[in-house]
Amino acid sequence: MGDKATPHGAAGRAPSADRPSAVRNVVLVGHSGSGKTTLVEALAQTAGAVNRAGRVEDGATVSDYDEIEHRQQRSVQLSLVPVEWGDYKINILDTPGYADFVGELRAGLRAADAALFVVSAAQEADAVVGSTRAVWEECAAVGMPRAIVVTHLDTARTDFTRLTELLGSLFGGDDPDAVLPLYLPVRGAEGADGHAPATGLVGLLTERILDYSTGTRREDPPDEAQRPLIAEARARLIEGIIAESEDETLMDRYLGGEDIDLKTLIDDLEKAVARGTFHPVLAAAPAADGGKQGLGTVELLELITGGFPSPLEREAPAVTTPEGQPRPAVTCDPDGPLVAEVVKTSSDPYVGRISLVRVFSGTLRPDETVHVSGHGLADRGHEDHDVDERVGALTSPFGKQQRTLAHCVAGDLACVGKLARAETGDTLSAKDAPLLMEPWTMPEPLLPLAIEAHSKADEDRLSQGLARLAAEDPTMRLEQNQDTHQVVLWCLGEAHADVALERLRGRYGVQVDTVPHKVSLRETFGGPSAGRGRHVKQSGGHGQYAICEIDVEPLPAGSGIEFVDKVVGGAVPRQFIPSVEKGVRAQAARGVAAGYPLVDIRVTLRDGKAHSVDSSDAAFQTAGALALREAAAEAAIHLLEPVAEVTVLVPDEYVGAVMSDLSGRRGRVVGTEQAGTGRTVVRAEVPEIEIGRYAVDLRSVSHGTGSFDRSYARHEAMPAHLADKVRRQTDRAA
Template sequence: MADKANAHPGAAGRAAAADHPASIRNVVLVGHSGAGKTTLVDALALTAGAVNRAGRVEDGGSLSDYDEIEHRQQRSVQLSLVPLNWNSIRINVLDTPGYADFVGELRAGLRAADAALFVVSAADGVDGATRLVWEECAAVGMPRAIVITHLDAARADFDEMTALCQRVFGGDDPDAVIPLYLPLEGRRRADGSAPVTGLVGLLTQRLFDYSSGSRTEREPGEEHTGLIAEARNRLIEGIIAQSEDETLMERYLGGEECDVKTLVQDLEKAVARGVFHPVLAAAPAADGGRQGLGTVELLELVTGGFPTPEEREIPEVTTPLGAPRPRLSCDPAGPLAAEVVKTSSDPYVGRVSLVRVFSGTLRPDETVHVSGHGLEGRDPEDRSLHELDERIGALSAPFGKQQRALDKAIAGDLACVAKLSRAETGDTLSAKDDPLLMEPWVMPDPLLPVAIQAHSKADEDKLSQGLARLVAEDPTMRLEQNPDTHQLVLWCLGEAHMDVALERLRTRYGVQVDTVPHKVSLRETFAAPATGRGRHVKQSGGHGQFAICEITVEPLPGGSGIEFVDKVVGGAVPRQFIPSVEKGVRAQAAKGVAAGSPLVDVRVTLSDGKAHSVDSSDAAFQTAGALALRECANQAGVHLLEPVAELRIVVADDYVGAVMSDLSGRRGRVVGTEQAADGSTLVRALIPEIELSRYAVDLRSMSHGTGRFSRTYARHEPMPQQLAAKILEEEGSTTNGR
């Protein structure tokens, strides 16, 4: 690690294909929006020699955030891969968006990585969403370290932020979250901020000075002695507590001086096992300097302390039809098993897939088998959707907007694959004669509905293909063609997610769409029994139309559907036309009788009618049946039924009161609460779906990012009279306007 004696900056060049998994590190950056992740990536790239100045490549573009949407919105919206080389180690840095709407990109980064760097701003602290991600990483034993940024902000305090991280991330063992270095402050400015000019290594007791823009090493002064002693002892005790050498603690307590080399080795092992989480400080280079503060130390931590792909367990694999297979190892000579972790489109190259190779070796221009999830419920022989062989194009490593060719991608590495035209995010690539399927990673359900329509006829022609590509790229987006409301609905994670999706539709695929108010699937039912007569009699020369029928309609309990009963006596309606009446009644019920929503939960009884020996027909009695049903609706009145969803909301205990109050304001009914994970509560409630259109956004706001929910359809229930009257009035005015 960087605290090793005589650590030196590597003369790193640009990304090149790795030759062995032991020379690869895959690390994902996690943190809230504005914490400084992208700035840190640029600083690391500058220190590693991948760019010439301040995160810029030769053509002047940024190495990490180069998407036009990111430039316009001034924030990361997608997962970015930045390959670096440091001391002959290939480091695949995965920069993730910090905004909650793009958590799908974050989860893809977690899937592709073997360790995580949590970036925490000294100015803003730790948000709830970052805490949840830490818990997810802890659950699977992913190694983690913490990087504190923005230490030059007013009132920023490294000691206070370290103590906060110990409380938030340390859990039952705060001594597992300890700094490796202490920052040294320069002269304080008028606004109360102070630049950080150097770091003191606690193990080697060396001072690393960054004030000149390059890292220099020297002995600390006497004024630093007191600063080092207490922090160093605590660090040593924390390392020894996690050491696999059980005698080390006894020797240390007995007064034996621990060898620095031994401590560093134990530290690296503890970090790689995910039981010790070092805290570091980092900042971009001042005045265009080559090395940002703490970047050398961070690169040394990644290469020395984070695990190789060989040390991480590969996700389980099966055959595409679910038959078990032995767990694979990270072996370049093993069976090919790779996974598409991200899909994007390039206007010149076409579809580009970011792939993590878990086993085997991927080479350009070879044919691979593409397997995806979604075979359940389909004919096993129907493999048209996610079961196919496909020839891959070129392999490359990204370098800003450029792609640099690779001759192979071995187990443990990441690469971009061109021309996988039918592979989607989450699909498995394997040998065509040995197809495999990797278990999927958990993705959040999109819960914000956005109803859209084509802006023009030209857009309508391209809409279907554009939306299909958009959804294939982003598994956190879902497309629905609602059969009841006839709306095209794009389900997103939040408003920012929606904005990016619609902008990509416009800029990438040339499709302009308009958003319209989202409608829920209402139902209609009768308020009371009624009798009606349908009369369809027309004479216009030649064959006429003659059909008369009388029906009685009675409301039924919820969930009964529509019953049709024949009680005609004496042949008043000929037997061959009774099915025609039923067909007309059911067709009208499907279209609705008041607000254009399907009619349900009624019994329709055909009691009488009249026919003509020449002019009666199937079509005439269908029309008469529909007319009779509409007349009954006018007599009895109609109740509107709205869909009700069952919500399961998990929220931090601090916000349960706010959530309960909000549910009450949405006409929700809480049906139970129970303790969930530490410090959180599960709230179960029934709430009308019409009140949930923005709940994904509102819950995040009221719970400070800690709340999450799932929803399932429960049933339809009568809508309050005043709301129903408003909808019926709007429907009436719309109909009259036509």
């Protein structure tokens, strides 16, 4: 990880790797607007993968992935950009920065061996904390190596020193010196606005000036005026590196006045970065007009190849058989058994389904038959499957291009065509020795979007379109609600929902309308009542005759419907008593007041009449339903609403705002508890009708730092004024 540019590959061919040690997989993480995609383009240009205009051979740009991204002017999906730098293939995984697409971020973390956190110097500290701190902690929990790159250095507010100190306090935890800059920006002449643009970098270890002012990196010695500014930052960096060194004598030697040689420092730095105990801060910017190398891009590529680990140094997820039997851990061996994972699924209008695959063991080759194993997420519309499929072509993506690959070795990534059954999260393995990888954690979608087909033609295509949408996006849950008879897409937020609708319309040709989401209300009796059902019809021929009398009384919550037979003397023949019960239960399912299922009652059949010829099963079913409706007309009917147990995790400073907001939603806070340093869990019970948009509202209340989950607790009586409102709405709809 020195200060010398490394030869790189040429544009126009697919980067490939023949051994795991030559692969580097790095995921870019950062807030929306931090400049991740621009940085990817700058790295690709410096590596020679694109020309000076940032375009590949056919005129497309490296960031040409999805029409939705162009229209919305933001990334909405995980994308892969492979480049070559020296003898290395670097798989750069660009992730969306918006919170609604955290599922794409999780997929990128799964496919990568190191993370590069992109922080904009123009953004406020709250944006850095809210969007990236949780991901930083997630990476720390699994020991993933991390570095930080600062973008947008040319903003007038930029103070690089102050920003790096802030990053040290935010991400260094108990050791701020574990997050330190390797380079300091060099400013050019001040413009008319008094702002001096960054034209180069100072290498703190080598004490060399890296001048990018001409668009091509040049190395110079510092002048005497710069040396005092370098000395302080250099000393702190050296101490930070030595503190992480495996050589316990190094600190004593340094404090004793020994001048530690540059090679030792760089070796220890690279080892500390690869172990995930030291996190260097760098700066980067796109090339100036006409330039071919952006500021800091050479240094960043050298950090990735020299400091980040190869796939050989990362432990693979645990594997089992599809039946759940444990198997020995897989290793990153190209000659080992095939174990690969689908980290992303997309559809191309011309090619069909394309699966982005990370190979953890073995070598994947085109046209071979593999076994596809899936955990299945039945509650999200994903079926569990266990099938053999033939692999299509292997390709390397670059924008909208797909360049053919001969194979994909362990540790590398590739796109696979024609896997018709494979979905995101599925495992590919040898057909004679199928395996299943431990799944990664998926965020729970908590924003409901109820939809209806716009026309009969759309209704015919809706089922297939939704199935394909669910196959691409495991963070989306597809629900066919049996109580409300609505089709509901559960999403992570409004932007996620917008993208889902646009994909249905543009990619799958299905036009849908959004409708208000309904919660599953219930009805129950407020007190005892009685009813008489009389179904007597004579219209020539065989008639219909059935009379039954019932008593109805409420039961405790959760009791369901209890039917009791207390008929004496054969007033209702024994063969027709089940018919009365069937009619009562059918009417209860339809509701008796506002059209919601009736629950928690005991219905007692106490008397009735029958006819020797005209009585029938159908007649007594009808009489039972009529009796229940008459009993309901004479009683107070309560509406019951579902109540959810809500658990909210927020920084301490937002606890008061969250509790106040929950109270305004008719919620009852049942407790709080600490969840690590500076974070609190708030537990509450809230009516579900009040938290339909809580996924969006919590983000606003907590400035993007909060998260929550919920689970069904029970149904309880709705306040009278709200129940009356629901009834009026039902009457108008009828």
